[in-house]
Amino acid sequence: MASNLDYLDPALIPLEDKVKAYLEAEEDLRKAIVESKSLPNSAASEAQANQAFDHRPATGSFDQHTDEVEQRIQNLQDDLQLLRQEIIGMLPSRNEFVKVNLGYGPSRVGAFTVDHGDAASAAEPRYELRIVH
Numbered sequence: 311m312a313s314n315l316d317y318l319d320p321a322l323i324p325l326e327d328k329v330k331a332y333l334e335a336e337e338d339l340r341k342a343i344v345e346s347k348s349l350p351n352s353a354a355s356e357a358q359a360n361q362a363f364d365h366r367p368a369t370g371s372f373d374q375h376t377d378e379v380e381q382r383i384q385n386l387q388d389d390l391q392l393l394r395q396e397i398i399g400m401l402p403s404r405n406e407f408v409k410v411n412l413g414y415g416p417s418r419v420g421a422f423t424v425d426h427g428d429a430a431s432a433a434e435p436r437y438e439l440r441i442v443h
Contacts (some may be wrong), residue, residue: 317409317416321371325400327408329419329441330392337385346379394439397421402438417443 398421401408407418421437 313331317411318322318422322408322410325397325408325419326412328393328397328400329410329417330412332390333441334441335389335393339383340385341389342379342383346383347375349376349379397439398437407442409441412443417441431438 343376344437397419401419401421405423407420409416410419411417419441421439424436424438
């Protein structure tokens with residue numbers, strides 16, 4: 311019975327907080343990617359509306375929104391990579407799941423060895439973060 315309650319261990323709270331932050335950043339990245347894919351459609355409809363009203367953009371103006379979305383995507387990818395490495399560093403073991411409490415019962419997080427098939431990966435193992443929630 312005690313093993314089923316291991317995920318309630320207070321020592322796992324920092325790991326749980328990192329995993330929650332990782333999942334939130336992953337969701338933000340998905341939303342930003344969806345927004346970036348819809349930008350060409352919104353730009354086309356905006357151009358069509360401007361043309362209908364014989365309206366030109368102000369001199370020197372340019373579309374910053376596309377650049378901002380691309381920059382946000384890059385920042386989120388960097389944040390995810392950093393969080394991924396921090397979580398892997400916090401895990402007590404490799405190649406097995408650790409039960410954590412993400413607020414709705416036991417979830418699992420683990421770092422598993424990934425084989426890339428080259429000589430460099432044999433010298434230094436690479437780990438893939440897996441979260442089951």
